[in-house]
Amino acid sequence: xxxxxxxxxxxxxxxxxxxxxxxxxxxxxxxxxxLIFLAxxxxxxxxxxxxxxxxxxxxAIDIMxxxxxxxxxxxxxxxxxxxxxxxxxxLTKQRLRNWPFLLxxxxxxxxxxxxxxxxxxxxxxxxxxxxxxERGGLGTLFTVIIAIAPMYYWSRRPLY
Amino acid sequence: MRRLLNFFILFKxxxxxxxxxxxxxxxxxxxxSTEVQPLRAITxxxxxxxxxxxSWIPNPFTLSQENEGLREHTILLSSEVAQLRRxxxxxxxxxxxxxxxxxxxxxxxAAEIVGKTSIGDRNMLTISAGxxxxxxxxxxVMTDGGLIGRVYSTSGGFSLIEGLFNRDMRVAVxxxxxxxxxxxGWEGGDELVVRDVPKALDVKEGDLVVTSEYSTFFPxxxxxxxxxxxxxxxxxxxxxxxxxxxxxxFRVEHCYVVxxxxxxxKEKAALDVKATEEMNRKSDLGKKKKTK
Numbered sequence: 001x002x003x004x005x006x007x008x009x010x011x012x013x014x015x016x017x018x019x020x021x022x023x024x025x026x027x028x029x030x031x032x033x034x035l036i037f038l039a040x041x042x043x044x045x046x047x048x049x050x051x052x053x054x055x056x057x058x059x060a061i062d063i064m065x066x067x068x069x070x071x072x073x074x075x076x077x078x079x080x081x082x083x084x085x086x087x088x089x090x091l092t093k094q095r096l097r098n099w100p101f102l103l104x105x106x107x108x109x110x111x112x113x114x115x116x117x118x119x120x121x122x123x124x125x126x127x128x129x130x131x132x133x134e135r136g137g138l139g140t141l142f143t144v145i146i147a148i149a150p151m152y153y154w155s156r157r158p159l160y
Numbered sequence: 161m162r163r164l165l166n167f168f169i170l171f172k173x174x175x176x177x178x179x180x181x182x183x184x185x186x187x188x189x190x191x192x193s194t195e196v197q198p199l200r201a202i203t204x205x206x207x208x209x210x211x212x213x214x215s216w217i218p219n220p221f222t223l224s225q226e227n228e229g230l231r232e233h234t235i236l237l238s239s240e241v242a243q244l245r246r247x248x249x250x251x252x253x254x255x256x257x258x259x260x261x262x263x264x265x266x267x268x269x270a271a272e273i274v275g276k277t278s279i280g281d282r283n284m285l286t287i288s289a290g291x292x293x294x295x296x297x298x299x300x301v302m303t304d305g306g307l308i309g310r311v312y313s314t315s316g317g318f319s320l321i322e323g324l325f326n327r328d329m330r331v332a333v334x335x336x337x338x339x340x341x342x343x344x345g346w347e348g349g350d351e352l353v354v355r356d357v358p359k360a361l362d363v364k365e366g367d368l369v370v371t372s373e374y375s376t377f378f379p380x381x382x383x384x385x386x387x388x389x390x391x392x393x394x395x396x397x398x399x400x401x402x403x404x405x406x407x408x409x410f411r412v413e414h415c416y417v418v419x420x421x422x423x424x425x426k427e428k429a430a431l432d433v434k435a436t437e438e439m440n441r442k443s444d445l446g447k448k449k450k451t452k
Contacts, residue, residue: 018277019210030278047173055180059187063203065279066312066320069196070187072279077180081173121327130348 006041010057013037018064029138031146034061035112038080039104039147043095047084054080068120075115079108097155105147109140201315208286208318211275226411233305268416269293274318276410282328285321285409289417290314298377300418306383306406307331307371308415319417323409324352324384332375333384336368344369344384344403351388354401365389369403379418 013033024030034057042050054076061072083104088095095101113136121131168175190196271293275286289295291314299311301321309329312322322329324346331344333354340361342354357363367387373380385403392399 015210018207018279019214019275048176051173051177051180055183058184061279062187063199064207065277065282066200066203066207066284067279067282068188069191070184073187074181074184077177077184081177084173 010034010037010053011060014057014060014064017061026138026142029142031142032109032112032139033143033146034058035076035079035108035143036105036147036150038076039083039101039108040096040150042080042083042087042108043101043104044092046087046089047081050080050084050087051077052080054078071116071120072112074119075112078115079111082111083107093154097151097157099151101151101154102144102147106140106144109143110136113140197313200313200320204286204313204318204320205315207277208275208288208315208320211286212288212318226413229305229408229411237304267419269295269419270414270416271319273413273415278410283323283325283409284312285309285323285415287319287321287415287417288317290316290318292316293417294419295319295417300371300378300382301415302382302418303407303412303415305412306385307378308405308407308409308412310377311417321409321415324405325409331378331384332372333369334372335363335387336370336381337364338362338367341372341374342401350404350408352385352403352405354403356393356398357401358397359392359399360397363387363390363401369401382418 013036017030017033038050038054038057041053045053055073058072058074058076059070061067062069086104091100095104113131117128117131117136269289271287271289273285274288277284277286285301285308287301295311295314297311297314300307301309301311307324309321309323309326312320314320324331324344326346329346332341333344334341338361340357340363342357344352344354347353354369365387369384369387371378371380371382371384383406385405387401388404389402390399391402
């Protein structure tokens with residue numbers, strides 16, 4: 001049942017990410033709600049589930065947004081895999097309720113953006129500095145700010 | 161067999177990662193192929209249908225910017241219209257004197273923008289007209305201001321537009337004043353860039369950039385934008401030209417698709433056949449004279 005609910009939430013976030021970008025973007029950058037969910041999966045489910053979920057969510061974004069198929073799938077998979085090394089079952093709840101959650105969101109966003117840049121954007125002539133400041137950097141900051149909301153929600157719930 | 165299974169269990173994270181990376185590259189290779197076009201069409205219909213449900217909700221930031229732009233544009237246009245009418249009459253007269261064919265007209269189809277998607281460095285628009293309105297992949301999309309993109313995929317009642325602010329977008333353009341050619345692209349930010357233009361060529365800030373007749377997708381002479389600044393490329397004979405787009409794809413609510421006019425295409429083909437026949441006839445006559 002929890003997996004079913006999580007899958008439903010994931011699908012909803014993908015749809016919001018693709019459809020509502022027009023309303024939630026500021027200066028061309030928008031928060032990546034799916035990455036916030038991926039950070040939650042990394043913290044609560046570990047490396048294997050995170051990389052699988054990253055691939056599925058990334059592919060769903062690629063399909064829905066008519067982007068390059070596999071681009072987000074690859075970047076989210078690698079983010080899930082790399083951050084999965086820091087998974088610790090005993091610290092799950094503490095991490096979700098405190099700043100480490102924001103750190104995971106930040107790291108996931110940075111990794112996904114870096115992979116996306118080096119595989120898909122670098123060849124287009126867009127400089128790394130321009131990408132980091134105008135799109136990736138602003139988007140990451142925006143994502144981390146939005147991630148405060150679920151962190152606050154979990155911090156208000158009983159720990160055990 | 162058991163040892164192999166143990167190996168997979170022991171290194172399952174790495175095995176799964178390898179598989180997923182391989183799958184990602186496989187999908188990337190498939191991305192532009194015709195096999196995935198049906199999938200694109202289905203997702204276009206699905207996403208567009210959802211977007212059309214809430215497209216009536218205005219985005220206040222975009223609306224105010226668009227209104228401001230439109231007001232300025234109307235003032236400019238009203239003075240330009242009078243000048244253009246005079247120029248058109250003069251142009252037709254001169255064309256008659258030079259025995260040139262009149263320029264082809266555009267057949268435009270108005271459409272409402274029902275969705276705007278910005279994921280990574282791909283900016284897409286969804287419009288409320290599709291195959292049923294004779295829209296085809298690759299057709300140019302513009303507003304009263306100028307070019308905003310081209311049709312990326314289309315389905316029954318909707319089309320997906322690849323905006324100018326897109327990593328893969330390339331447009332053959334020229335500077336209207338001096339006819340200097342170049343290829344326009346996007347490197348991030350709010351400006352478009354024409355690269356590798358020799359420093360010696362006559363290009364100035366404020367020059368109008370229009371589509372070139374060398375373009376396969378776009379009709380010629382469509383305004384693209386104004387040159388905002390020129391930047392020399394270090395240790396090179398070339399420079400970059402930054403262009404402020406005449407119409408920002410994300411600040412418009414309506415657009416026009418430039419339909420390929422079948423009658424015009426037929427006329428063009430008939431003229432080409434006529435010209436070839438005429439050339440053949442002349443060469444035959446020349447040969448006969450020589451033999452005599």
